[in-house]
Amino acid sequence: xxxxxxxxxxxxxxxxxxxxxxxxxxxxxxxxxxxxxxxxxxxxxxxxxxxxxxxxxxxxxxxxxxxxxxxxxxxxxxxxxxxxxxxxxxxxxxxxxxxxxxxxxxxxxxxxxxxxxxxxxxxxxxxxxxxxxxxxxxxxxxxxxxxxxxxxxxxxxxxxxxxxxxxxxxxxxxxxxxxxxxxxxxxxxxxxxxxxxxxxxxxxxxxxxxxxxxxxxxxxxxxxxxxxxxxxxxxxxxxxxxxxxxxxxxxxxxxxxxxx
Amino acid sequence: xxxxxxxxxxxxxxxxxxxxxxxxxxxxxxxxxxxxxxxxxxxxxxxxxxxxxxxxxxxxxxxxxxxxxxxxxxxxxxxxxxxxxxxxxxxxxxxxxxxxxxxxxxxxxxxxxxxxxxxxxxxxxxxxxxxxxxxxxxxxxxxxxxxxxxxxxxxxxxxxxxxxxxxxxxxxxxxxxxxxxxxxxxxxxxxxxxxxxxxxxxxxxxxxxxxxxxxxxxxxxxxxxxxxxxxxxxxxxxxxxxxxxxxxxxxxxxxxxxxxxxxxxxxxxxxxxxxxxxxxxxxxxxxxxxxxxxxxxxxxxxxxxxxxxxxxxxxxxxxxxxxxxxxxxxxxxxxxxxxxxxxxxxxxxxxxxxxxx
Ligand SMILES: Nc1ncnc2c1ncn2[C@@H]1O[C@H](COP(=O)(O)OP(=O)(O)O)[C@@H](O)[C@H]1O
Ligand SMILES: [Mg+2]
Numbered sequence: 001x002x003x004x005x006x007x008x009x010x011x012x013x014x015x016x017x018x019x020x021x022x023x024x025x026x027x028x029x030x031x032x033x034x035x036x037x038x039x040x041x042x043x044x045x046x047x048x049x050x051x052x053x054x055x056x057x058x059x060x061x062x063x064x065x066x067x068x069x070x071x072x073x074x075x076x077x078x079x080x081x082x083x084x085x086x087x088x089x090x091x092x093x094x095x096x097x098x099x100x101x102x103x104x105x106x107x108x109x110x111x112x113x114x115x116x117x118x119x120x121x122x123x124x125x126x127x128x129x130x131x132x133x134x135x136x137x138x139x140x141x142x143x144x145x146x147x148x149x150x151x152x153x154x155x156x157x158x159x160x161x162x163x164x165x166x167x168x169x170x171x172x173x174x175x176x177x178x179x180x181x182x183x184x185x186x187x188x189x190x191x192x193x194x195x196x197x198x199x200x201x202x203x204x205x206x207x208x209x210x211x212x213x214x215x216x217x218x219x220x221x222x223x224x225x226x227x228x229x230x231x232x233x234x235x236x237x238x239x240x241x242x243x244x245x246x247x248x249x250x251x252x253x254x255x256x257x258x259x260x
Numbered sequence: 261x262x263x264x265x266x267x268x269x270x271x272x273x274x275x276x277x278x279x280x281x282x283x284x285x286x287x288x289x290x291x292x293x294x295x296x297x298x299x300x301x302x303x304x305x306x307x308x309x310x311x312x313x314x315x316x317x318x319x320x321x322x323x324x325x326x327x328x329x330x331x332x333x334x335x336x337x338x339x340x341x342x343x344x345x346x347x348x349x350x351x352x353x354x355x356x357x358x359x360x361x362x363x364x365x366x367x368x369x370x371x372x373x374x375x376x377x378x379x380x381x382x383x384x385x386x387x388x389x390x391x392x393x394x395x396x397x398x399x400x401x402x403x404x405x406x407x408x409x410x411x412x413x414x415x416x417x418x419x420x421x422x423x424x425x426x427x428x429x430x431x432x433x434x435x436x437x438x439x440x441x442x443x444x445x446x447x448x449x450x451x452x453x454x455x456x457x458x459x460x461x462x463x464x465x466x467x468x469x470x471x472x473x474x475x476x477x478x479x480x481x482x483x484x485x486x487x488x489x490x491x492x493x494x495x496x497x498x499x500x501x502x503x504x505x506x507x508x509x510x511x512x513x514x515x516x517x518x519x520x521x522x523x524x525x526x527x528x529x530x531x532x533x534x535x536x537x538x539x540x541x542x543x544x545x546x547x548x549x550x551x552x553x554x555x556x557x558x559x560x561x562x563x564x565x566x567x568x569x570x571x572x573x574x575x576x577x578x579x580x581x582x583x584x585x586x587x588x589x590x591x592x593x594x595x596x597x598x599x600x601x602x603x604x605x606x607x608x609x610x611x612x613x614x615x616x617x
Contacts, residue, residue, distance in 0.1 A: 068515060093517050096514065096516065096517040100516075103508055103512065120527075121516035124522055124526060125517040125518055
């Protein structure tokens, strides 16, 4: 039994060769009577940047949250490294150590410093010795340009800085992929660029990312694959530039003309 | 350009408004003075006569000086009220309007207070002073009161301490998504919130001794009852505090791979605890007063709490001054706490305590 298989809990066994990092299979999600995701199929390979666009309320966040099972699909399967993590026997806490998520509202822990936000999971989840955790946290803060702010509390940081700490917090876990849910939507226009710059660099370093965004420039330039969602279904997908320049569906055209 | 023409001032009216401005200051000063005469006058007359002996207090209360001062203060207050209420609408500036209103209100307080005192001192002041203000009898009991205050604080402190720990644990059960976990805790909480503390105290002390042969001291029983009761109340306080933490905090913690209990322990509860400090302190103030219920258990001399000291003093000497002293004792403890709650609340609201790790 490999260490990795062990980390995923059940089922153990070798990772099938050629399996995508993430595979969504016929995902449906209901909130009561509200049918939010209506059969989503999607593959994501390592090293890719998947960009998800669509109108507000079309189910983008729900889809993203289904990937790390913060939201449990009503039906369908999520495969992570060739294993079905919708199986109840899977230890989701361990699965989530392999994925990071960054939220629109930052969701930093206000009672902890920037450093403390990052070291918490390193110490309590990865069981890293304290010194080593702090060292890695500092390195990650440097990486997002916030080496000076290690001891600041979230309340003392600007929105852009908070979001960069949140990204550093996710990165510090050395995840296989990071999920970004409209991470610049709550920021002043001035601060958007600094966060996008960090994300762009991560992409260029080969980080696997799923990015829900309204930043069409970013989607076009940084994305390797683009998905347009509307009312819980994937209407159109493809290479970003191709979709932007030559949308095949009327809905896509209408959406793009409304945001560009 | 299309300007709206400024309304043309009416001469006489303006003159009146300008002229009435000092009246605001005047009514504020008169009102303040009236209240000072009533309160300060009473205090200084009492001080002059001395309050150690009840007959001196009675003499002070029946003195000509006090009567004159109260009449004067009441009249002054009535005047300030009339002046303030009569003129505040016509004040040209916000400040002078507030001055007029303050004068009117202060004057009214002085008039009401003064008249009430005037009415009161017509009564039998000797009897009043003998029964309520006979501090001479209290002074020798000084040690007993101190000991009572200590016991009260120990009882309330222990009850609050164990109760808060119990409440924190219970609160985590009450927010479980599983009904089988929530239900028994709900039953416990509702039983303890739905019955009188006195009943719980009696059941634990007398009931357990009689029914199960468990003998414990009144003190132990009281601490047990106070802890169980505080546990039920503080569980609800903690639950509200935990539920007030944004959903995103739990999601961020889980997203990092922390388990549910780890997320609670390291992320949610530390934030919730800060928010519930003021309500828990208020519960503590209530518990301090509720410890007086222990009087019904029959206490040994050394175990007596503040209330019991007062009430046993009353039965021994037939003098209500013991109750007065006991009440003052509670205030010495609770008033600073109440002030502290306000202070903490203010700091929490300004985020100063929230930032401290
Ligand atoms: N926890 C929830 N409970 C009920 N309805 C929800 C919940 N989360 C999302 N929804 C609903 O699901 C729909 C899709 O939401 P979301 O995935 O956030 O869309 P998007 O991110 O594209 O704006 C919306 O109508 C929203 O109101
Ligand atoms: Mg969303």
